[in-house]
Amino acid sequence: MAAFLTFGLHLPTMAEVWNGGSPPPEYLADPAVFWLVKLMDLGIVVPAILAIGVGLLRRSDWAETAGYAAIGWMALLGSSVAGMAMVMQLRGDPAASLLNTIAFGSFAVLLLIATWLVYSPLFQRDDIRHIPPRVNDLELSQ
Numbered sequence: 367m368a369a370f371l372t373f374g375l376h377l378p379t380m381a382e383v384w385n386g387g388s389p390p391p392e393y394l395a396d397p398a399v400f401w402l403v404k405l406m407d408l409g410i411v412v413p414a415i416l417a418i419g420v421g422l423l424r425r426s427d428w429a430e431t432a433g434y435a436a437i438g439w440m441a442l443l444g445s446s447v448a449g450m451a452m453v454m455q456l457r458g459d460p461a462a463s464l465l466n467t468i469a470f471g472s473f474a475v476l477l478l479i480a481t482w483l484v485y486s487p488l489f490q491r492d493d494i495r496h497i498p499p500r501v502n503d504l505e506l507s508q
Contacts, residue, residue, distance in 0.1 A: 367440055368415045370473070376404050391461035415440075434484065441474070441481040448474035 379390050379400075393400040418436050421429025448470040454462035 367477075368412045368419070371407050371412055371415075374469075376408055380404060391459075395461070437477070437481050437484050441477040444470065444474040444477040 379393070381387075383389050383393055383400075390400075415436060418429050418432045422433055448467075451462070451467040451470045455464065455467045
């Protein structure tokens with residue numbers, strides 16, 4: 367997610383603006399919002415996702431909790447951006463791109479599947495899922 371946001375979404379459009387090329391329509395519509403989104407994603411979201419990813423690789427307790435929040439947030443954000451891309455495509459917005467619509471839609475579906483896989487064990491009933499017995503429970507039953 368961090369790599370996609372950085373290299374796939376933000377850096378290409380930032381490079382266009384910096385190099386004096388033709389700025390993207392979203393920049394022309396409102397440069398302040400353009401830079402605000404870049405700042406928030408590259409200054410807050412990407413570092414947070416990277417920190418959580420490193421924490422998960424190191425099996426840190428805090429990272430597991432943060433990971434639940436991050437995957438849920440990413441699935442919701444990805445879905446909203448995909449929805450926005452679809453509406454822009456349908457309305458003929460000059461900033462719309464079929465490639466972006468397909469990419470964001472695919473990314474949203476993958477994130478929703480990942481979120482389902484992460485969250486689904488939390489919603490199983492105790493009598494359905496297998497919970498290994500504790501040693502004390504075994505001694506009491508004998």
